Amino acid sequence: MSATVNSLRDIILSHFGSSAVLCSGTYPPCIPQILVPREQFEDVGWLMKDAGARLAAEWGVDETLLGRQFAVLACFAREGEYILLRCNIPLEDPTFPSLSKKHTPAFRFERQIMSLMGLTPTGHSHSDLRPWIKHEDWPADAWPLRKSFDAAQRMPRVAGEYRWVRAEGEGVYEIPVGPVHAGIIEPGHFRFQAMGEDILNLEERLGYTHKGIEKRFEQLSWVEGARLAGRVSGDSTVAHALTYCRALETLSGTNIAPRAAWLRAIMLERERIANHLGDIGAIANDVGFAFFQFQFMRLKEHLLRGNQQLFGHRYLMDRVVPGGISADLQADGAAAIELELANLQTEFEHLVTIYDLNASLDDRLRSTGLLTAETARELGTVGYVARASGQGLDCRIQAPFSPYDQIQPRMVVLNSCDVHARAWVRIEEIRDSIRLLRGLLATLPHGEILIPLADVPPDSSSLAAVEGWRGEIVYWLQSGLQGEINRCAIRDPSSVNWLALEQAVHNNIVPDFPVCNKSFNQSYSGNDL
Amino acid sequence: MLRILHQIFRTGVVTEPLPEEIKAELDEVGCHLEKAIRQRFHRSLVIREVDAGSCNGCELEIIAMNNPVYNCERYGIQFTASPRFADMLLVTGPVSVNMEIALKRTYDATPNPKMVVAVGDCGCTGGIFGESYASLGAVANVIPVDAHIPGCPPTPVQLLLGILQLIKIRL
């Protein structure tokens, strides 16, 4: 076996030869966009599979306003290396070869492309072409992401039925749950087939919170777009706004000030700690320990109040803006954070000891909700879901941007693949984020926090990936002929991780579903868009 | 177990006196609230929260109302899993087309007399998502609404005040 690993770009170019075209006007330069013939699009699937790359995202684009037709883009990633592969699709034959045979995440990506852009995958695995996000009572020919679709229209409701997966046999019964769930959480529908207490199958049906976000971007200015990105998934407002801004700044060639980059990282790590704290408490609560829920909620609340005092918003909404940040850390801010971190660390470690020594917790969380390493890889999972199942994925480490190239985060990978591991990865990440915050404060540069956004060139595109608290977030932006937003494609970690929940609950008991679900804690809004 | 008890005693009661500027107002409303809840709701106001398409930011703050710092249960406010036990619906989000039917059904399942509160800028006006093929905008476009609590998201204090004020008006 040769010791040199070919880059994904070389693999594609050497396979396709002169029939592959390197596209221009795509940013950053290290992420090439390569056009391949539509008939051979499926080849990229197995080529990338053999190279060990995962399908990070796949989406459709309507380029009729740019004088072209439709296209499908697939973003593959291998460690820190990203590549975009595209095939052009004629208006009169809106079909493309499916990647789902080699890449399981394509399963839902392509159903979504078909539902919202009206491009049909051919050779889709299981021939599952049921609509996704688009509910069955929409008109079949409503494809909102097409330019010809009027975003303001009211669609008539039509008759239609969703074909659920069925399980039959003696003693098999079905439990439908949602969309309105029991707790204070987002809406979605879960359908369980169970026998006795055991879950035989779980099927998710999402899309209830679809608000037309991707289409909405196309009506906004670039600056307004950052506000919308910060509302794709409220608990990840920093991470989403940051990914959007990074893509936009790459597209326009805007170099933000070092202080802004540092403070963005401080906000991102604060968001990570706050959400992880809430989740650990919620996981323990779901196996009967309300004690942890209230203790961890208390620590989270302190952090949120800190955000309010330091930056003027409890969740830091609209603090990351194109060109930098909108709220500076005051002179006494660093000392305030140091104090806050010292308190947080003491309290947190105290609780972790109690958590760790509790035999009942251990009993309930270990070997519950197993997601094997193989399945986690196959499904292209990201974030703590992947890391708790042995996958070393973290784009802060593998595709770092400033300041993460100077302040190295620690990769936390566990191998027990269960609810316990998903909780414990969070515990370790809180510890590491506290360390990172201290390092960031110690090296915080002085200077400006906001510079004007440079002009966006027409008909160009860019991609950015950022490790939010839930995992890798991907944004792809494309400008139109006037330099306006032509397309904003978003891939929240949830779009891949939701599939993994279905697998992790097999053969668990129905009463353990809530804790399994909590350990994943995926976003509905980020998935439904 | 001993560790848990020790931590509980060590933590003590963290429920806080609210910030001065709203404390006076809240005390007054709180006094009405207690009376109102005693008279009209047998000491407990039961709320069903419905996310009709929000970004989940509003839910974070509604959950925070239950945390030990705000501790809304001390006012007799409880959250229920079923609309059939609810006195009040707290509805967030621009109402998505895909949630319209579920929201109307939840409304119908809530016994009369019922109160509906639209929460957040999105619930009040549709917010940044506006009205479109996928979003019906404000909650009031879909079901009758008695009160609005704006904010993106409204803080736990703003939520408490909004709920208390509605009850005061209704008394």
Ligand code: SF4
């Ligand atoms: S008001 Fe703000 S926090 Fe609430 S749903 Fe709308 S965008 Fe999210």
